[in-house]
Amino acid sequence: MNVEKPILEVCLSPALLHLYNTKGAIVVIIDIFRATSTITTALHNGAKCVIPVASVADCIAIGAEIPNSLTAGERDGKVAEGLQFGNSPMEYPREFIAGKTLVLTTTNGTRLLHMIKDADEIVIGSFHNLSALSSYLKAQGKNVLLGCASWKDRFNLEDTLFAGAVINQLESYFDIDCDAARAARHLYHSSGGGDFINFLKDGSHYRRLSGYGLQADMEYCVTPDIHPIIPRLQGREIVALPEDVLTSVDV
Amino acid sequence: MNVEKPILEVCLSPALLHLYNTKGAIVVIIDIFRATSTITTALHNGAKCVIPVASVADCIAIGAEIPNSLTAGERDGKVAEGLQFGNSPMEYPREFIAGKTLVLTTTNGTRLLHMIKDADEIVIGSFHNLSALSSYLKAQGKNVLLGCASWKDRFNLEDTLFAGAVINQLESYFDIDCDAARAARHLYHSSGGGDFINFLKDGSHYRRLSGYGLQADMEYCVTPDIHPIIPRLQGREIVALPEDVLTSVDV
Numbered sequence: 001m002n003v004e005k006p007i008l009e010v011c012l013s014p015a016l017l018h019l020y021n022t023k024g025a026i027v028v029i030i031d032i033f034r035a036t037s038t039i040t041t042a043l044h045n046g047a048k049c050v051i052p053v054a055s056v057a058d059c060i061a062i063g064a065e066i067p068n069s070l071t072a073g074e075r076d077g078k079v080a081e082g083l084q085f086g087n088s089p090m091e092y093p094r095e096f097i098a099g100k101t102l103v104l105t106t107t108n109g110t111r112l113l114h115m116i117k118d119a120d121e122i123v124i125g126s127f128h129n130l131s132a133l134s135s136y137l138k139a140q141g142k143n144v145l146l147g148c149a150s151w152k153d154r155f156n157l158e159d160t161l162f163a164g165a166v167i168n169q170l171e172s173y174f175d176i177d178c179d180a181a182r183a184a185r186h187l188y189h190s191s192g193g194g195d196f197i198n199f200l201k202d203g204s205h206y207r208r209l210s211g212y213g214l215q216a217d218m219e220y221c222v223t224p225d226i227h228p229i230i231p232r233l234q235g236r237e238i239v240a241l242p243e244d245v246l247t248s249v250d251v
Numbered sequence: 252m253n254v255e256k257p258i259l260e261v262c263l264s265p266a267l268l269h270l271y272n273t274k275g276a277i278v279v280i281i282d283i284f285r286a287t288s289t290i291t292t293a294l295h296n297g298a299k300c301v302i303p304v305a306s307v308a309d310c311i312a313i314g315a316e317i318p319n320s321l322t323a324g325e326r327d328g329k330v331a332e333g334l335q336f337g338n339s340p341m342e343y344p345r346e347f348i349a350g351k352t353l354v355l356t357t358t359n360g361t362r363l364l365h366m367i368k369d370a371d372e373i374v375i376g377s378f379h380n381l382s383a384l385s386s387y388l389k390a391q392g393k394n395v396l397l398g399c400a401s402w403k404d405r406f407n408l409e410d411t412l413f414a415g416a417v418i419n420q421l422e423s424y425f426d427i428d429c430d431a432a433r434a435a436r437h438l439y440h441s442s443g444g445g446d447f448i449n450f451l452k453d454g455s456h457y458r459r460l461s462g463y464g465l466q467a468d469m470e471y472c473v474t475p476d477i478h479p480i481i482p483r484l485q486g487r488e489i490v491a492l493p494e495d496v497l498t499s500v501d502v
Contacts, residue, residue, distance in 0.1 A: 012263065015266055015270075016266055016267070019266075019404055152270070153267065154431070155263055155434065157430040157434060177458070179408040180406040182408055182454065183406065183408060183438060186437065186438055186441040187434060204430050205430075
């Protein structure tokens with residue numbers, strides 16, 4: 001039986017999103033340094049949900065309205081004025097975040113997420129959930145768009161590298177006729193498929209965040225499979241899919 | 252003496268052009284399959300100039316107004332209705348094109364070229380003039396933007412591969428803090444730096460043009476350094492820089 005495979009594509013920047021058909025697809029939001037890594041970490045460590053918001057003002061307003069919530073976000077590597085915490089995944093261990101709602105504002109990841117209008121599902125991708133995510137995408141049998149949040153619309157190395165890591169796990173299960181996906185796969189192979197942080201040390205984002213002393217943060221962000229959950233947007237909240245859903249897809 | 256190097260960046264799609272500062276820079280238009288390969292070939296084979304135009308209608312109108320001109324352009328792999336010739340570089344040998352003006356309409360390369368407003372110079376890049384172009388860019392000492400024409404704004408492999416080939420020749424002479432440039436360099440290295448056509452066989456554009464039987468054309472388009480000239484936009488015309496300019500920059 002010749003079953004048609006679903007399509008997998010990669011969007012390298014939110015400024016290119018209009019070129020892709022997201023209707024009926026699963027869109028994966030990728031913002032490795034650091035929004036989607038932080039979201040995955042916080043949810044795996046027991047956060048009730050994460051609410052991604054575009055502005056500091058929205059963050060404060062929504063935080064004020066939700067009991068047991070925290071507001072978080074950075075601008076230029078520091079906790080933004082009026083917010084309580086930063087963008088580092090390492091700020092959200094279980095003993096701190098369990099049961100709480102994290103209201104998070106980030107520059108790039110949130111913006112891309114809010115641009116997706118007609119997808120079937122919006123899920124969060126990071127090295128932390130690489131294999132769980134890949135298994136989930138494979139099991140759904142829907143078209144997939146891997147959406148790189150990039151940096152102010154500029155192509156970045158780390159989001160594309162992660163897209164390549166997903167493709168490396170999924171290429172035989174999807175129809176991939178997308179040069180951005182091919183480039184992502186080449187980047188993944190150029191990295192040696194393992195020592196991601198060394199590969200990224202030359203990147204703009206690594207260099208910028210290193211200036212804020214965030215090397216340990218970034219090393220944490222590229223550690224694969226330490227948080228094997230699927231964060232998914234439901235209404236305005238990102239929640240971890242229940243474990244039985246993941247078990248049934250053989251994560 | 253610590254002299255500041257000029258900046259080199261890569262724009263992966265016309266839809267991202269607004270992110271780059273082209274003021275005072277040299278912008279290299281790259282449309283490997285096949286506009287910029289055809290322009291380089293025609294000029295090296297003695298064409299008086301190439302006039303790039305956006306539409307078939309403009310092509311016909313400008314062709315009618317210029318003596319000893321040819322109109323050329325394809326749509327869906329065939330000579331467009333009302334035009335005389337196609338987009339293949341192999342259609343323009345010296346005995347045919349010498350002394351003539353080629354009025355050329357192409358979908359992607361022409362569009363990008365017309366989007367550049369404030370650059371110091373606009374030049375044409377293709378594998379055919381890879382080393383000549385690199386030497387020229389190095390000698391000018393200006394900032395450089397390598398502009399990939401892409402395919403209907405979608406990232407493509409061949410234009411980015413060529414950007415990587417230029418970077419491979421220039422990286423020590425420029426300040427390169429641009430992830431797109433880093434990715435292009437990685438792609439170039441992934442290709443082995445030599446067997447370009449084999450690397451591109453998996454690409455969307457190769458597959459599309461193969462459907463029109465254009466394999467030999469594409470192989471020709473990735474043959475390096477067979478037309479060592481610098482095509483440069485002057486007014487509405489693209490002309491080959493005089494040889495003495497090239498000699499003085501040690502091409």
